Amino acid sequence: MKITDHLEKFERLDAARGTLDQVEDAELWFWTTVTAAMQAMNAGLHAVGCTEERNDFPTQIMGVYERLSEDEKTFERCALPPGDLHLGLAPLFPDGPEFIQQPPLNPPGNVSLGIPQLQRELPEELQRACRAVEVIEEVRDPSIRGLQPITPERIQSCDRAYAELVEIVRDLVGEPEGDAS
């Protein structure tokens, strides 16, 4: 999507995030956090030229995007260079242990999934943003899909990482202006 589209989505998601209780609605609060973060992050990646702004959308299969057909009546899937990234499936630090430890996403010998080759090296501020994303992503499997408690400490660390990510992206693109508190 275009940067403006990511930011429009981010603003609505950020507002919805604020309507959920961090404890009572912990799973969906977290999921909204990561969904909003994904939009902000894609805006930042487009802004610095690491990924392409396009009118297509990432599927669960890395590198496979879906777009409207020319007559806008059907959808078609195609392999494309990195546009929007789907953060849960696209570790930005592919040498990190979190990627190696998730063999279902990249079983040994399977080169078809691959790792997106960004259009340019991540600038320093987006490297910090990626680390913030990793802090948020650390909660997803153990506590949202699994049973590890979503402790106040985890909620706070997610909240801080989210605020940092939003601040970085805001500085890069002049938006988003959502409440990241």
Added chain:
Amino acid sequence: MTPDQHREKAERIRASAEKIDHSVYEIVVEGAYLSSMHWLNHALHKMEVTAEDHDVVHAEHLSGMDRGKIGALMPEILAALDEMEAFRTRYVRGNVAGGLAAARRALELYDVVREAAMAAKSFQQAAAE
């Protein structure tokens, strides 16, 4: 996770999604999908297709064998999850027009998955019948 633990997670997430205004259709769709995935795992464990220490994360990542087994017993679950996955690509990660309708449909699909999962039984038992 046990089937009951998946059910509890699914119901918590579904209850939280009730608080979301449908103008934020992305989270309505995501809430329906995330809770449906817990119902899918609930069903897979009851069907004894997957062990309780192995949960499926995405319907699109199921093996062909698992899809075949689920499709033989509960094709409506696979169809519903595939439809929701398409919604996530187009309306959550994408900005195709029609998000409100997708949100309404996702909640209907959640009900389909939940009902099928609650009725799930062992694959071997179903085969014997």
